[in-house]
């Protein structure tokens with residue numbers, strides 16, 4: 085007889101293989117088979133599907149998978165999470181919850197997982213998807229202010245955008261739960277962003293919502309707004325990026341396009357560092373850019389920090405200091 089633990093371990097392997105093959109039908113059979121055997125939806129979600137994504141992600145990060153293979157696996161997992169979530173009826177009444185990812189952040193899976201779990205538990209939940217600009221979010225929240233906004237962000241360069249999303253929610257009295265890597269390993273950057281609460285794992289959101297007593301006005305008083313220097317840097321963004329790009333060695337078009345994206349993410353991380361008064365967002369980005377770009381064979385990785393630092397030196401010296409601090413470590 086197979087034990088419950090090895091049944092789950094087998095399912096995790098089968099789910100990972102189906103995701104990597106981009107085979108949503110097989111993945112769906114694996115998870116519906118588990119549920120048919122009485123395994124609860126949340127176990128399938130958090131102990132099979134989420135670990136499968138982590139495995140795919142780690143292999144992509146270290147160059148074992150092509151970007152296209154990672155996309156196929158993530159899309160397959162996301163399809164199945166959505167299919168399963170679509171099987172739960174959305175109640176017509178009860179507290180309304182909105183889940184969204186921050187502007188400029190394309191990581192939608194965690195938000196989708198949170199939304200699926202909340203729906204499963206019977207909460208009236210809407211998932212707005214990835215990359216939701218603050219003005220669009222505001223318009224949506226204003227239509228029917230929810231009892232909470234659950235905001236997800238994976239990228240540290242999105243901290244200022246996260247602050248803007250929280251600000252617009254608070255402006256109409258909607259409290260905000262935040263989660264995801266962007267907020268730091270212990271959620272230390274959730275407070276400057278103005279979040280009412282940081283939650284470490286998607287599984288815990290429902291329990292927090294059941295027990296919290298949010299106070300958006302108090303959370304707003306603890307938030308940090310971008311300093312005049314940071315606002316100035318953000319207004320110089322295009323000029324800084326053009327200047328930095330001009331400092332890169334000539335390379336083929338596709339490498340240049342990638343380098344441009346990476347420069348923009350690094351600049352966003354410098355902005356985040358200035359915003360939270362901590363060099364770690366920049367250090368973290370520099371570290372993964374080095375590892376990931378090397379693993380993916382992107383040349384120019386070693387030129388990106390220097391090109392941005394030199395561009396900042398001529399246009400916004402305070403920003404250059406953040407990168408200079410990294411030179412000294």
Ligand code: B12
Pocket residue numbers: 134137138140141142144145154155158162188189190191192193194195197198234235236237238239240241261262263264265266283284285286289349369372376
């Ligand atoms: C899948 C993926 C993508 C997909 C996303 C597809 C999609 N539809 O979601 C695509 C290909 C689009 C992508 C793009 C990029 N990605 Co990506 N991606 C990942 C990957 C592999 C998995 C993320 C994921 O969904 N995991 C599943 C979730 C459930 O788990 P998790 O992210 O570990 O989150 C845990 C906690 O943080 C928390 N949590 C997370 N979100 C939330 C939300 C709430 C509300 C709560 C309560 C908790 C919570 O719970 C989770 C379980 O413990 C990770 C690497 C990895 N191994 O995790 C990188 C990763 C997130 N990506 C990264 C990067 C750098 C990028 C790119 C810049 C790559 C590039 N150079 O092009 C772009 C950025 C695009 C953009 N502007 O957003 C970095 C982010 C580093 C950082 N913190 O800034 C990571 C960490 C990889 C790395 N180390 O290099 N990516």
